[in-house]
Amino acid sequence: MRLDIFSEMQHPKEHWTGDNHEHRLIQETLEQAKLADEMGYGVWWQVEHHTAVEFSYSSAPEVMLTAIAMSTKRMHVGHSSVLAPGRFNHPIRIAERGAFLDHLSGGRFQLGLARSTIPEWRVFNIDPESTRGQMQQAFEMVPKMWTREKFSWDSPEYRLKDISVIPKPYRKPHPPLWQACSSPASFEQAGRNGVGALGVTLWASPEEVAEMIHVYREALRTRCEPVGEFVNDQVAFFTFVHCADSEQEAMENGAAQAAAWYTNGSFTFFEAKEAFIRTAAELESLAKDPAGGGLTGQLMRKKDPNAPQSRAQRLLGRIVAGEDVPHGQVWEVLSEQDSLIVGTKDQVRKRLKRYEGLGIDALMSFHQVGALPHDKVMKSIRLTGELIPEFKTPAAP
16 A cells, blocks of 8 residues: 555645744645655646535635646656636637646656545536536546547537647656545546546544445446546555654644644535534434334444444534533544554554555545644655555555
8 A cells, every 4th residue: 555645735724823933834845745755646636626624725726736746756747637618718828838747747747536526516516417417528528628639629618629639648648547535426437447446534433434346346447438648547545644653642742632723614615514413413313212213223324333434423523513522532433443544653563564454545634624734744654655665565556
């Protein structure tokens, strides 16, 4: 399993100190990327979000990735992921920018595509029903633009006649393609397209991760019609990673608060807050009434309300609903999670091995989360990076 890095460029308001706080965030991100390159991480994945405020300042990832590519030597740079509906990014612009980044990085560019979600569709006036089809068209168009001298396309969304997209990528036939995946349907689509799967479900249990990997591998095996010139059959998953010298240090650094803040921020930004609170309340009810309707509910939902994953959902539901839960209680519950990797090097190693055993090709380690201080993020990147030689590392495709 390869260790990669995932970056949202998060910036909570408590860090908005001084007139240059935005500039400081950008410089800190560059420092983190340089360290990741020195430590031997495989790919730096930069997300694309718009009007996300505290949750993500990564509104122009192609610019940030250019700066990172020019200041690193070995690490690949991955756009995870270009928002593919045309009102965000026309396929021509995706192909042009990707090719330039591939040249500037010396062939170290990785391209992911995504549909985005409700708030960003609203900002850019995008019909949600059109997003999956437009992303599919982008997957089919971009590699052809990269490899053909003249390109044509005719659909209700895009009408192109004998256009030449320049430059062509540095890497031949073209950079690897990936799809951001958060549901079984998206993993299946990635497999059908013969592109890599970028799993972006933070709270998925190892069992759920294994199920989604199975869907992807089966689609690759039985239904694959590659959109590009080659199949990229890799799976990468992201999760929160914070490594410190001790559990106490990790807690003092704010790891538990950061995980809770990220969960609250993501469900708020993606407008899934009410559904998450409702699910958490149902689990809480089951836990309080195991002898009554709770048993029936457990049978129907196939969920144990006291399992670590469910306990975390119940606690996070309370936080998202506005309850001030003590940090010690947050830490106790979140530290049970196999879906989070927090603690000492030994603890981090053990949980990395658990992910490796699921058959993923890369773990996108998510270090810069919430209000974690820059120096603590740097230490976590360094300590986790020291474990890289212990893993059999597949090269970035």
